[in-house]
Amino acid sequence: MSSTPLLVILVGSIFTNNIIFASFLGMCSFMAVSDKIDTAIGLGSAVTFVMVATTAINYLVYHYILVPLGLEFISYIIFIAVIAAFVQFVEMFVERFSPGLYIALGIFLPLITVNCAILGVSLFMVLRNYNFLQSTVFGLGGGLGWTLAIMLMAGLREKMGYSNVPRPLKGAAVIMLVTGVLAMAFMGFSGIINL
Amino acid sequence: MAIVSIGDILDKAAEFERILEKYYIEIRDNTSNNGVKLLTYYLSRHRRHLQEALVSIEVAELKKVRKVKLKYNIDFYLKKEFHPMKTPVEEVNGDELLDAAVGYDQKLIHLYEKIQEQPLPEEAKNIIGSLISIEHKDILMLKKTIATNYY
Amino acid sequence: MIEGILAVGITTSIFILLSAILLVAEKYFTDYGICSITINEGSSVLEQKGGITLLSSLIDNKVFIPSACGGKGSCGFCKVIVQSGGGSILPTETSFMTRGEIRSGVRLACQVKVKQNLEISIPEGLLSVKEFSATVASSIELTHDIKELTFDLIEPVDIEQKPGQYIQICAPAPDGVVFRAYSISSPSYEKNKVQIVVRLIPGGIASTYIHGLKVGDSVMFTGPYGEFILSEDESTDIVCVGGGAGMAPINNIIHSLYAKWPNRKCYLFFGCRTLNDVFYLEQFKELAKIHPNLKIVYGLSDPIGDDEEWDGDSGFIHLSVDKHLEFGKKSQAFLCGPPPMIEAVTDILSEKGLKAEDIFYDKF
Numbered sequence: 090m091s092s093t094p095l096l097v098i099l100v101g102s103i104f105t106n107n108i109i110f111a112s113f114l115g116m117c118s119f120m121a122v123s124d125k126i127d128t129a130i131g132l133g134s135a136v137t138f139v140m141v142a143t144t145a146i147n148y149l150v151y152h153y154i155l156v157p158l159g160l161e162f163i164s165y166i167i168f169i170a171v172i173a174a175f176v177q178f179v180e181m182f183v184e185r186f187s188p189g190l191y192i193a194l195g196i197f198l199p200l201i202t203v204n205c206a207i208l209g210v211s212l213f214m215v216l217r218n219y220n221f222l223q224s225t226v227f228g229l230g231g232g233l234g235w236t237l238a239i240m241l242m243a244g245l246r247e248k249m250g251y252s253n254v255p256r257p258l259k260g261a262a263v264i265m266l267v268t269g270v271l272a273m274a275f276m277g278f279s280g281i282i283n284l
Numbered sequence: 285m286a287i288v289s290i291g292d293i294l295d296k297a298a299e300f301e302r303i304l305e306k307y308y309i310e311i312r313d314n315t316s317n318n319g320v321k322l323l324t325y326y327l328s329r330h331r332r333h334l335q336e337a338l339v340s341i342e343v344a345e346l347k348k349v350r351k352v353k354l355k356y357n358i359d360f361y362l363k364k365e366f367h368p369m370k371t372p373v374e375e376v377n378g379d380e381l382l383d384a385a386v387g388y389d390q391k392l393i394h395l396y397e398k399i400q401e402q403p404l405p406e407e408a409k410n411i412i413g414s415l416i417s418i419e420h421k422d423i424l425m426l427k428k429t430i431a432t433n434y435y
Numbered sequence: 436m437i438e439g440i441l442a443v444g445i446t447t448s449i450f451i452l453l454s455a456i457l458l459v460a461e462k463y464f465t466d467y468g469i470c471s472i473t474i475n476e477g478s479s480v481l482e483q484k485g486g487i488t489l490l491s492s493l494i495d496n497k498v499f500i501p502s503a504c505g506g507k508g509s510c511g512f513c514k515v516i517v518q519s520g521g522g523s524i525l526p527t528e529t530s531f532m533t534r535g536e537i538r539s540g541v542r543l544a545c546q547v548k549v550k551q552n553l554e555i556s557i558p559e560g561l562l563s564v565k566e567f568s569a570t571v572a573s574s575i576e577l578t579h580d581i582k583e584l585t586f587d588l589i590e591p592v593d594i595e596q597k598p599g600q601y602i603q604i605c606a607p608a609p610d611g612v613v614f615r616a617y618s619i620s621s622p623s624y625e626k627n628k629v630q631i632v633v634r635l636i637p638g639g640i641a642s643t644y645i646h647g648l649k650v651g652d653s654v655m656f657t658g659p660y661g662e663f664i665l666s667e668d669e670s671t672d673i674v675c676v677g678g679g680a681g682m683a684p685i686n687n688i689i690h691s692l693y694a695k696w697p698n699r700k701c702y703l704f705f706g707c708r709t710l711n712d713v714f715y716l717e718q719f720k721e722l723a724k725i726h727p728n729l730k731i732v733y734g735l736s737d738p739i740g741d742d743e744e745w746d747g748d749s750g751f752i753h754l755s756v757d758k759h760l761e762f763g764k765k766s767q768a769f770l771c772g773p774p775p776m777i778e779a780v781t782d783i784l785s786e787k788g789l790k791a792e793d794i795f796y797d798k799f
Contacts, residue, residue, distance in 0.1 A: 124401075125403075126403065127403065150449070154449070163442050163446055167445075167446065167449055170449065174453035174454075177457055178456065181457075181460055181465065182460070185464040247355070250398075250401060251356040251358065318751060319751070322776075322779060323775055325775070325778075326774065345534075410529060410534070413529070413530045417531070425774045428774075429773040429774060431636040431637075431639070432772070433580075433679070433708065434678050434679045434736065435773075435775070
């Protein structure tokens, strides 16, 4: 088991090993939904919630079902199934018991199923040998890091909408460029800690 | 960057509509086609249609919304946005005129949507949203008028 | 080998387990039991299984709310007032509402989910709306792009309609079906058929579909909708002004009118572009021989060709209205045509002394 302290995992997964800027995972929804800060926050909080919960569930499934049976190699498919089922479950749950939250998050929940950052976090958890608590914190950090990244991008894009972007770069191209610049900026954190 | 309010932008839109009104009047004075003349009467009432559609909004509310500051300025240069038709005013026919009017409506929709994209309080969003839907309805009416082939 | 079977077995059982959890959850979460929908303060009460939208529960119970988009929340037609049990208004609805409507609880029926007992109110007229299946009895070309279609009603066999009302025809569209409104042209005393007049609009989904219908084809529509009420007072003149294809409601009004009051005064103004666009003129002239108080004025807006004969008016139709109508007579007016025509005619009519509440119009 890894012995990294929880706080280091949290800070590390938000800044130094940011799931978008260091691993470039979860790019499709990152590019598609980063045009307004409001929606970015909505999607970000939904991702964070699902990430924490699925990492915890996947940890249990992995260590108590797959490892004893020696079936680590099917973890990919099991993880995806767990994530999809969980998102469906949460969607139904929220719709029934909190219509307000459903309106705020509802449209984002189906998007999350196909967000590879969620699967990525579950796989990293296995690679890095975290224990249950560490995995959960890592899930939280990964989600917060993703939220931070999409909010930064949304802020920049709101501003960018009113500046003169050269025509060939309009749309996805300039977002890619900005993501690259942001990733370089986040490299500045890498001296602090490393996961 | 200067700080602008929704009121400033709406004034620009109103200025744009006044330019259009003048342009329609110029067409009316120069054309010999009666159908075109009739259409210009209808088109130059664009502002009045807008006001009729907005009566449901209280004046106080509108004043409040006009004061809302926008986070970012919006580029809308009247000279750049207003293109007269390529056909000289004396020879414009009904279909060309209606097509051009649809184009001008779209410019306004585009402008309102730029406001809508910015972070705004709820009531401002509602009012701008209704402006957009009014313009969309106007376009629908113009397109149906084109389809009747009466002018 | 064993490992392979084990892997397949475990994967399958985990999948089955997850699906089972979801199915149980769905059963539990989406079961709202039986909800009651109270319409217009108890004039009718529907019992409906919860979980679906208000629009589909109303349609399931044969209450036909107009809807053009099929419940996608993009047309804004299916407005009803929800007094209780509808939850708060959704962002998808606000763009179709005025502030007053939001305040008085108007909602789009397709966006309200039935989750508990609901109290709603619907305009009385809509409660008599039915769904009709019919076959095409005839399809006649009136001009190069206008067709007159007659439908024989099959189920139900008769329709109670008033002049000025319209039906919504169901036309197949690339993504499902669309409903488009067409005024009823057949007079209201003809109970077992419905006639409409349709202009072919290039690229129009419904008009293309309707123009393609052949005799014997089956169609589906709902109706009647609309609020226009013909003045019962015999001393009130009726003024009908139409342009383009806006003939259907006028045809209905005139025939229904003379079936009831053979001597009533009625003006018919109809504007077209050229002689080729004129239709129904002979038929109205025949009618005017029986009912001399029917005045028919057709106006052509394009100049008349050298080899054409024309005894009607020339110029736009509002000029004819101005020329033929007397000032200050008590009248009720019904206009149907493109918006610029309606505005021009409305101006003339108010100059002639008509009150705004006596001028009805249908911008198509």
